Amino acid sequence: MNAARPPSLPPPDALLQVAxxxxxxxxxxxxxxxxxxxxxxxAPSSVLAVLQKLAQPASMRTVLDQLAPGLSxxxxxxxxxxxIVELLRLGIxxxxxxxxxxxxxxxxxxxxxxxxxxLLEDRQRTSAFIAAIAAAVRPGDVVVDLxxxxxxxxxxxxxxxxxxxxxxxxSRFAETTRRIVEVNGLANTIEVVARWSHEIQLPEPGDVLxxxxxxxxxxxEGVLRFMPDAVRRLLRPGARVxxxxxxxxxxxxxxxxREAAHHRVDAAALARWQQAxxxxxxxxxxxxxxLAPERYRKPEVVAAWPxxxxxxxxxxxxxxxxxxxxxxxxxxxxxxxxxxxxxxxIYSELELAPGQILSTAPWQVSQGSWRxxxxxxxxxxxxxxATGLAIxxxxxxxxxxxxxxxxxxxxxxxxxGAPVHP
Numbered sequence: 001m002n003a004a005r006p007p008s009l010p011p012p013d014a015l016l017q018v019a020x021x022x023x024x025x026x027x028x029x030x031x032x033x034x035x036x037x038x039x040x041x042x043a044p045s046s047v048l049a050v051l052q053k054l055a056q057p058a059s060m061r062t063v064l065d066q067l068a069p070g071l072s073x074x075x076x077x078x079x080x081x082x083x084i085v086e087l088l089r090l091g092i093x094x095x096x097x098x099x100x101x102x103x104x105x106x107x108x109x110x111x112x113x114x115x116x117x118x119l120l121e122d123r124q125r126t127s128a129f130i131a132a133i134a135a136a137v138r139p140g141d142v143v144v145d146l147x148x149x150x151x152x153x154x155x156x157x158x159x160x161x162x163x164x165x166x167x168x169x170x171s172r173f174a175e176t177t178r179r180i181v182e183v184n185g186l187a188n189t190i191e192v193v194a195r196w197s198h199e200i201q202l203p204e205p206g207d208v209l210x211x212x213x214x215x216x217x218x219x220x221e222g223v224l225r226f227m228p229d230a231v232r233r234l235l236r237p238g239a240r241v242x243x244x245x246x247x248x249x250x251x252x253x254x255x256x257x258r259e260a261a262h263h264r265v266d267a268a269a270l271a272r273w274q275q276a277x278x279x280x281x282x283x284x285x286x287x288x289x290x291l292a293p294e295r296y297r298k299p300e301v302v303a304a305w306p307x308x309x310x311x312x313x314x315x316x317x318x319x320x321x322x323x324x325x326x327x328x329x330x331x332x333x334x335x336x337x338x339x340x341x342x343x344x345x346i347y348s349e350l351e352l353a354p355g356q357i358l359s360t361a362p363w364q365v366s367q368g369s370w371r372x373x374x375x376x377x378x379x380x381x382x383x384x385x386a387t388g389l390a391i392x393x394x395x396x397x398x399x400x401x402x403x404x405x406x407x408x409x410x411x412x413x414x415x416x417g418a419p420v421h422p
Contacts, residue, residue, distance in 0.1 A: 014059060015057040015059055015095065016054055016057065016084070016088070016095055017054050017056065017057045018054050018055055018092065018093050018094075019036055019091055019092060019093060019094045020394070020401065020403055022036045022051070022092055022326075023035045023036070023325065023326050024051065026045075031043065031044060031045065032044070032047055032048060034047065034092055036091060041090060041092070046083070047083065049067060050063065050067070050080070050083060050084060050087065051093075053067070054093050055222075055225050056222045060081070064084075067080055116150050119369050120152065121369070122368050122369035122370075124365060125358065125365065125368055125369060126152060128356070128358045129156070129210075129212060129242075129358075130153070130156040131352075131356070132242055132243075132352035132356060133153060133156045133157050133160055133210060134156070134159075135353050136160075136240050137157050137161060137162050138207070139161035139163075140161070140163045141157075141162045141163060142162065142163060142205065142207050142208075143162040143164070143165045143206060143207065143208045143209075143210060144166050144209050144234050145165060145166065145167045145168065145210045146168050146197055146209065146211035146213060146227070146230055147169065147170075147211055147212065147213040147221070148167035148168060148169045148177055148192070149169065149177070150180060151167055151181050151192070153210050154167035154190050154210075155181065155184055155186055155190065157208070158186050162189065162208075163189070164204070165189055165191070166191055166206065166234075167181070167190050167191065167193065168197045168200070169193070170194070170195060170196045170197075177192050197226050197229065197230050197234070198225070198226060198229045198230075200234075201233070202234050205234065205235055205236035205239070206234055206235045206236065207235075207236060207239050207240065208239060209230055209231060209234070209235055209240070209242065210242050211223070211226075211227060211230075211242075211243075211319075213226065214243070214348060214350060215370075216370055216371045216372075216373050217346075217373060217401050217402055218246060218248050218315075218346075218348045218402060219395055219402050220401050220402075223319070224317075224395075224396065225323075227241075227319055227320045228322050230320070231320035241320040242352060243319055243350040243351055243352050243358070244351050244353075245317070245350070245351035246316070246348060246350060246351075247313055247315070247316050247349040248313070248315035248346065248347075248395075249312065249313055249314065249361070250312050250314045250331075250344050250346055251307055251312070251333070251344070251347075252308040252333055252334070252335055252342055252344055252345075253302070253306065253308060253342070253344070253345050253374075254305055254339035255305060255341040255342065255343040255376070256305065257340065259341075260340075260343075260376070264341075265285040266285070270282060270285060295374040295375075297371060297374060298371060298372070299360075299361075299362035299365050299370065299371070299372050301362075301372075302345060302362040302372040302374070303363045306339070308335050308336065308337055308338075308339055308342065309388075310336075311361075312331060312333055312334065314331055314346075314393045315327070315393060315402065323397070324396045324397070325396060326395075326397035327395055327396040327397075328392060328393070328394050329392070329393050330390065330392050330393075330407070331390075331391050331392075331393060332389070333388055333389040335382070335386055335387055335388055335389055338382075338384045338385075338386070341379075342382060342389070343374040343376050343377065344374065344376075344377060344389070344391070344404065344406070345361075345372055345373070346372075346374070346375065346402065347359065347361040347372065348360045349361075360372075375404050375406070377389065381406050381407070381408055381409065383409065386409065389406060390406070390407035390408070390409065391404055391405065392404070392405045392407055
């Protein structure tokens with residue numbers, strides 16, 4: 001890669017992240033091969049440190065500060081800056097300004113307050129975690145709570161008999177968490193750690209790891225990075241992890257016409273806009289038809305939409321295990337009947353304890369705090385007599401989200417779950 005200094009740098013606080021689908025291969029001689037889709041580039045091994053820092057959204061300022069101890073002088077600092085910009089230019093990393101990450105809720109402080117209210121009001125979700133904690137924590141245990149938020153699960157662990165709880169919270173909310181712990185008389189048991197989990201060392205290993213950072217996108221809050229790191233560095237061998245298993249499920253739904261109209265560029269919309277403004281927007285429709293846009297809706301809305309087939313498991317992860325490299329599989333999503341507008345619902349099933357499954361499916365968590373993730377199906381990719389939808393699923397590696405692509409009918413996947421090789 002060309003490390004010449006670029007004419008300009010992104011704003012130092014702009015959020016950056018490794019792009020979806022990036023693959024890294026060691027080729028010897030201190031070099032790496034970085035691939036994304038059909039593009040392949042060779043790079044020095046120093047790139048790996050940058051990619052690791054940007055597996056989760058972070059600013060250039062943060063990355064350079066973290067790299068600073070290993071840089072000798074301003075020249076190497078400039079070269080590191082240039083390397084980040086070069087990766088941006090090549091599409092290996094992307095700007096993700098506005099993306100919500102742990103500790104940085106979408107919508108700023110107001111959204112942060114709303115998020116914590118929603119979680120406390122979601123009695124089904126929170127009570128299920130508390131019940132699992134009561135069963136998993138033994139007297140004298142050391143517990144690590146990853147992404148503690150208001151501290152509700154850390155306090156539940158203390159109540160269950162934990163000797164010590166390390167409640168990790170990277171956001172500015174950590175000081176409020178500390179005060180909540182104090183007013184509940186648990187400051188001697190619960191220590192609030194106001195740092196990212198991958199940046200800390202604990203004075204003792206944990207017996208139990210608790211985390212509720214599996215969100216609307218099951219991989220969207222960094223679980224593939226943070227959980228394995230915590231298991232590897234912060235726990236003793238054989239420690240218990242809660243939740244212990246994650247299943248990602250997909251099912252085809254019939255989307256109501258009024259709902260679909262908000263997200264499709266159809267003939268009626270084109271005519272309406274042309275009449276209003278006197279301009280033709282036909283190319284916009286051509287562009288829209290090539291996409292399968294993701295949407296999130298309240299579960300009570302989606303719960304009423306008819307299911308068009310049986311749910312299918314599209315990803316499975318033993319929580320805390322090292323994630324695989326990029327996984328690409330193709331599936332045939334069942335369709336036992338047709339609908340004019342089809343959306344693919346993505347939901348999770350969390351194993352909190354043997355036999356205790358917490359599902360994010362809208363018909364299971366109506367009025368809950370989770371939002372239902374939807375992928376709209378382009379109309380030209382499904383026929384009236386189709387018995388299945390061909391989809392490709394990508395997760396793992398550096399990805400911090402689940403990617404689903406609806407395939408043309410001629411790309412039928414064959415056996416469901418068949419791997420796709422780059």
